Amino acid sequence: MTIKVKTEKDLPIAGATVRLNQQLLGSTDTAGVLITTNEKIANQKISVSAIGFKEKTLSLSNKPSNNLISITLLESTNVLDEIVVTAGRKPESISTIPSSITILNQQDIQAQTNITNNLATVLGNAIPGLGTSTNKATNSGQTLRGRAVLVLIDGIPQSTPLMNGARDLRTIDPSVIERIEVIKGATSIYGNGSGGGIINYITKKNKDGKKISGQTILGTSINPFDPKETLGYKLSQQLSGQVNKWSYTVSGSADYTGLQRDSDGLPLGQTDGLSNSYQYNGFIKIGYQIDSSSTLTGFYNYYGSTQRAKYISKNGIYVSRLQLELEEKNQANPQVHLTITMRC
Structure with missing residues (x-):
């Protein structure tokens, strides 16, 4: 059975919700079409609703002979008030929330990974307020607005305050990330550890419908x-x-x-x-x-x-440039002795 939803101007309506006896059948695609395998259409009520249109309900006494139901929705003159979604435990006014959101899409990530594959460096270059990378394997000291940041992969925390290896910024390859969502500002929605904010890696999923x-x-x-x-x-x-x-x-x-x-x-x-x-x-x-x-x-x-480093850091002895010049002069002419006294 095919259900087609359109406007008065015969334009398709995408995302229209279709219900059969108040039970959800699905939503229309970009062509305004919903294909259902439910054959029990006769003597049933079909309700169709969409944003910006008036809801319409049809009572079908018989099953359509061509297996096609065409429904036309009228535009609604009602205007929705402002909707605020708060990612916290209590409702808050948008004017009093100190948080801000930054989203890096796949194009932004690819542009940065053309320069480096280090996610800590990518985030440090692309996100205002996040400390720059120290070019080390850890992200110790790389804070968001001067405070600790909580890193998530698909909403799952990668460390806790009791088990923090300071490597959570680099625990996934950039090629499997679809987008990166950054919430700046303290929040406790995911527990302790997000004094500066949250960095959430959203991984890729199949969208084209191909088998491979x-x-x-x-x-x-x-x-x-x-x-x-x-x-x-x-x-x-x-x-x-x-x-x-x-x-x-x-x-x-x-x-x-x-x-x-x-x-x-x-x-x-x-x-x-x-x-x-x-x-x-x-x-x-x-x-x-x-x-x-x-x-x-x-x-x-x-x-x-x-x-597997071929070079390691080694502590040396700090010697000023003036001392080096004096030592070179003494080696060149051992008879010359120079004493410098500095008073403060």
């Missing part, structure tokens, strides 16, 4: 001014699809970051840094569509990072 589709990413990085030992690479493969009511997304990636150098070309061998580090990520997400408005989803994410 994929994406392969090959990339490389190098320091063009001091290229020695700085060559890095990335390989990522992603597959997704939908079979009947089941949908899946599977992804795997391997990333190597070469030696990092400072502006003078000197190697950066800091402990727990990104130089000569290997990152591996495995991700799988499976969903089951219960009905048109409900989906059951489960996912597993593995992320591993290992540093």
Whole structure:
């Protein structure tokens, strides 16, 4: 049975809600069409409603011979008042909420990952108020508005105050992220640990309805001014699809970051840094569509990072430039002795 919903000007109405005897049948697509397998249409009541239109109810005495029901909705003159959705435990006025929201879509993420695959650096460059990355494997000290931030993947916290490894910003590969939602301002909706705000990674899901589709990413990085030992690479493969009511997304990636150098070309061998580090990520997400408005989803994410540094940091002795010049003069002419006394 096909139900078509249109306006008085014969234009399709997308997203119209169709009910059979007050039980939800589904919503119309972009063409204003809803196809249902329910054949018990005779002697039933069909109700159709859509935003901006008056609700209409039809009583069908017989089943249509061509299996097509065409319903025309009239525009409504009623105007909705302002609607405020508060992500908290009590209603609040929008004028008194200190929080603000920033959303990075997939295009924003791809633009940043063309420069670096380090999510901590991507977020530090793209989100106002978030501290810049220290180019280390941890995000220790990278705060949001000067306070700790809680990182989520599909609404699941990646650490707690009692078990915080300070690595939650980098626990997933950027290629499996659909968008990043950032809520600035303290909130307790997800528990303790979000004094500065929340960063929520929303992972990808299959939307095109194909049984199988994929994406392969090959990339490389190098320091063009001091290229020695700085060559890095990335390989990522992603597959997704939908079979009947089941949908899946599977992804795997391997990333190597070469030696990092400072502006003078000197190697950066800091402990727990990104130089000569290997990152591996495995991700799988499976969903089951219960009905048109409900989906059951489960996912597993593995992320591993290992540093095999060729250089390490070593404590030295601080010597001023003046002392070095004096030592060089003394070595060149041992008979000359110079004493400098400084008084404050």
